[in-house]
Amino acid sequence: MSATISILLTILFAGVVLYLVQKLPIDPTMKQRAQFVILIAGMVSLLGSLGVF
Numbered sequence: 001m002s003a004t005i006s007i008l009l010t011i012l013f014a015g016v017v018l019y020l021v022q023k024l025p026i027d028p029t030m031k032q033r034a035q036f037v038i039l040i041a042g043m044v045s046l047l048g049s050l051g052v053f
Contacts, residue, residue, distance in 0.1 A: 006049040014042035 021034045047053050 003049055003051075007046060010042055010045045010049065014038055 017038050018035055021031055021038065024031065044053065
């Protein structure tokens, strides 16, 4: 049950942060890089909660 909650919170947090990055008035290249970093961090967090790392 704890892993499920952790996964849901990670997905929710990553989604909110990705949405907020889209709203920032910065260069599109920087937005793309920020989105990439957020997705990688989210995937690492998900894999950690599943016990892979």
